Amino acid sequence: MIEAFKDYFNRTTETVTLAFFRLAFGLMMLFSIVRFLSYGWVEKMYIKPQFHFTFYGFEWVRPLGDFTYVLFLICGLSALMVAIGYKYRIAILVFFLSFTYIELMDKTTYLNHYYFISLVSFIMIFLPANAAYSVDAYRNNAFAFQRVPAWTVDVLKLMLGIVYFYAGLAKLNSDWLEAQPLKMWLPMSGGMPVVGSFLRENWIHYFFSWSGALYDLTIPFLLLYRKTRFFGFILVVVFHVFTKMLFPIGVFPYVMIISTLIFFESGFHYKVLQWLFSKLKLDTSRFENNKVKIQGFKYTNQIKLGFLAFFMMLQLLIPFRYLLYPGELFWTEEGFRFSWRVMLMEKSGYTQFKVIDAKTKEAIHVDNSLFLSPFQEKQMSFQPDFILEYAHYLHDYYKNLGYNEPEVYVESYVALNGRLSQKYIDPNVNLAKENESFKHKTWILPFTDEIKGL
Amino acid sequence: MKKILVLLCFSVFFAACSSSDSGSDSSGDGYDRTALLTNWADNIIIPSFEDYQSKVTVLQSEVVNFNATPSEENLVAVRTAWLDAYKAFQYVSMFEIGKAEEVALVNCTNIYPTNATGIENNVTTGTYDLMLLSQYDKQGFPAIDYMINGLGTDDATIVTFYTSNGNAANYKQYLTDLTGRLKSNADLIVNDWTGSYRNTFINNNGNAVSSSVNRMVNIVVKNYEKNIRAGKVGIPAGVFSTGTTYTNKVEAYYKNDVSKVLLNEAVKATQDFFNGKHFSSSINGEGLKAYLNYLNVIKDGQSLSTIINNQFTTIFGATALLSDSFSEQIFNDNSKMITAYDELQRNVTFFKTDMMPALNITVDYVDADGD
Incomplete structure (x- = not known):
């Protein structure tokens, strides 16, 4: 057993995959921050309101008045630094902290994909994502490794897999399978060219609901296996483009489409980065140094790995915490957030x-x-x-x-x-x-109907 | 790798084309909003305002008559014209958009309880400017109500204010000014609608927050909630004052036996608007009912439009049990008022939590990402 564990942690993969993800993630986050700023949402959501809804236990996290802009600036800057891999460890730590702070300021703006970004950036603090195709590795050869432990890529795949799979599990309830809420939502886009008239059809509501659930449940596996990978990716693109067209869900579709590219072979990431670096007239030969970063098993390494394993275990459990509460989850929303219940009701x-x-x-x-x-x-x-x-x-x-x-x-x-x-x-x-707590809120009147399922 | 990149470009292109990032304008639900707005403007709003305008014109001429020959007979004629115009007003008060919004139609037409002391003061001094915000509670139908019903306990006494009273000339002038202001507002609004505003209104046929459909629905629902539910029933019945009732805060307090009529007219007007019913005709055109049915909005196995119309029926059932005088009703048995209020309230929630989300009309605009 221990041997099997060690075997797994000793496995390595090309660093380029991690570097690709780092670059893509950093740029997307930068774009996301710039977009948020350009819409004037900082003013509108964090500065103007006289009152903010806080998260239980994080009541001290508040907008900083006009300094909120500085916070966004720091967040955007650290995203850029993550992208280019400059002082990566500090940059990703600062990004995680600033981004999470922003999300905790007011739960009005809570979105599952913001939570996803916080989690991914937290995991990335522990990953050697700057070991290649980064300023850090370029400037200091000691940081440069052509290969890194395979778990560093797998942990990101696992995180993505959890998001999809749990989103799929959450759809296994009588409302979703009877085409609610899509029955209400799709007709709202009935004016779209070509497909519009279909969106009022009952069978389309059912088709979208059932195929959406099936998609979420199967996509992690389709992406994992080589033979189904490309087909899976086509589904990813089609699914997210559709949701983007039908619903105002911001940058989330892009983030998911780009993120799933991590499932591809390292050869793909290599080609993309080679192409990019050649366009920028940058030399990549020093990243192909054949150095392998070997996973150590010193005391500190063990703590780090153990902690990450514990963290991922939590990710598997947290979405099920709703089972500890009586009553209908959709009605009371006790345990609803942080559970990948996306566009469910x-x-x-x-x-x-x-x-x-x-x-x-x-x-x-x-x-x-x-x-x-x-x-x-x-x-x-x-x-x-x-x-x-x-x-x-x-x-x-x-x-x-x-x-x-x-x-x-x-x-x-x-x-x-x-x-x-x-x-x-x-x-x-x-x-x-009445006071806020993790206990059931008895003053919520009971739901008069029943929703069966998970 | 090429295939993947092609797919990526394709997806970015498509998503960008459809970009409704801020959610403000998508291609919509395909319902013909132009037809809806045209029906509202041509068959409901404009005819209602024209009817109101003509009733106000009659009122004005009756006042001229009365001032020329103040008699009990002419007072009764003014009173009849006043009630007709007041009833007609119930059909237009919810259309506070365009010019009506500009002149603050409801504020300068139907603020009650009216300020009797303020009115007397205005009459005595003879110097006042009804255009001022501070004069809202000294004009409109409630002020006229005081002038023709509240000055004395019987008609003979009331007439003396316009004949033998030392300030008779001032009373006459004030009555003239009150009706004149109603008339000038009605004229302004009708002229605007029959002029350029009709097209402005209809052409703003998108589904953004500032579009005519979204604004009109918000205004009509707000009128139903604030002016009808709260103003006519809730406030006098003490719903907003932990049970302390106000028999003097009913609509048309001085006439006193018409508050039920006015309430029923206002509810009827709201229901007719909901059904897209042409003004003073039995023809139903495009309206919120048709819109909900087009989107096939079913709630608990029944179409929402039917649920809302059934609730209107329930409301009329509850108001039928009320006395013509709400003051008396509140004094004798306020529980019936509370019941009527609760039934009115039910449709507020149907409008706001069931209808408006189904039509993708937000209660004021929310511009942000969802997930």
Whole structure:
């Protein structure tokens, strides 16, 4: 057993694969940051709103006012440094920290693919991705290796595989297999040329739902095996181009298409980088030094490998944490985030908050738009942890205005996956007295329907 | 390697072509929004405003008559014209877009309770500018209500304010100014619609946040939520004041026995708009109902348009149990008011959480990535 482990960790692969991924990842992240800045979203999402929804345990992570731009600048710069492999270890560490900080500032903007980027950049801190085709390796031959341990590439494949496979598992529920929410979403693009009229067809909704689930579940394996790899990649391109055309999902399709290239043979990555470097008139001969970076098994190496193995194990477990909660996951969203539940449900809500002075019984009906951006209000209206945090904010706000022990109640309705809206939060519970925790939130009213499956 | 690169280029090209990055304008759902807007403009909005304009014109001429010969008979005539115009207003108050938005139609036409002290003050001093924001609660139908129903307990007493009262000339002038302001607003709006605005409205047929369909739906729903549900029922019934009721905050408080009529008209107007029903005709054209049906929006096995219309039926069932005077209803049995409020509220949630997401009309615009 131990021998088998050692055997595996002693296996090596061409560094060029890792270098290719590093370059592609760094450039995509740079593009992503520039895009975010160019849309004015920093101002809109992080500077303008007077209140931000925080992650439990990370309440101290806040936007930095105008310095938020500096944070984005640092993040973009470190992405560029990662891309070219300049002071790589520091660069990827700074990228991971700055990017993750940005994502933790306000959970309104939470997206699974941002989480994916945080995880990948965290893993990359431990990988010798600068051992070839990098400024570091160019300047210092001691850093340059033509071959590196194979696990350094495999761990990234595993991460990608988890994303797809778990996204597929999450689709194995009665709503998705009965074509919800695609039944609601696809007709919204019914005006598209050529395919538009099909998007209103019921069988297309089913076809997209079932093939989407099948795609997610099988794609990691299709990409792993040499014979099916190219076919798998065609599917990757078709799938992500389609989602890009149908939904506003930003850079995610590009990130996934480019990332899956890591599954190809190193010969492909070699050709791409050779072509690129020759265009840039850069010499690559020094990277072909036949040096092999051998995996060490010293105490520190063991800790590092053990830690990464533990980290990947967590990735396998975290998406299943929802099983610890009672009630319907889609309804309570307890354990919904960080689980690769991507584009799984159509949920919309309506909330009317009421703040009551405990002494005078004076009541105020809150106009949410005075406190929240439209985006924040939308996200808040159907997620219990948002509703709770906002209720506490209202409590503090009105307390400052001189209200005696303000009580906060909410009348809320939520519609989920083609069901008619129903009452969501117990209107008789004073939310100011409830606290955030990992425990089940008893003040969420029960879901009146049942969704079967994972 | 070549094949892969070709595939990559192809994907970038396609994705770039379809780029709806900011989500603001995609090719849409294929529903003919031009036909929808045309029906709204030509068969609903413009005829409703023209009807309102003509009713206001009648009111104005009745006021001229009354001022020339202040008599109980002429007072009754003013009152009838006032109620007709007030009812017609219920059909246009939800169309606060374009010129109506510019002049703040609802604010200068139907703010209640009206400020009786302020009105008396205006009459006494004779110096006021109804264009000012501070004058919103001293004009419009509620102010006229006070002037023709609230000055005394019987018609004979009321008429004396326009005859023997020391300020009679000022009372007459104020009544003239109130109706004049209603008339000038109605004229401005109708002229704008029959002029260039109709085409502006129809040509803005996209599905961005600023498009006519998105804006109109947002405005109509907001009117239903704030002016009808809250204003006409919720606020007087104490829904927003932990049970403290306000019998004086009902619509048309001084006339007092028409608050139900006005509520029913307003709800009916909203339902007609939802169904795309032509003004004062039984023909149904393109509307939100047709739009929902086109997208085949089914909720719990029933089409959403039917659910919403059924809810309107339930609402009318609840309001039928109310007294013509909401003041009396609140005083005698407020629970029926609360029931009516709850039924009205149900359609707010149907509109906002069920209909608007299905039509991809956001409650105000959200510009960001999803996943």
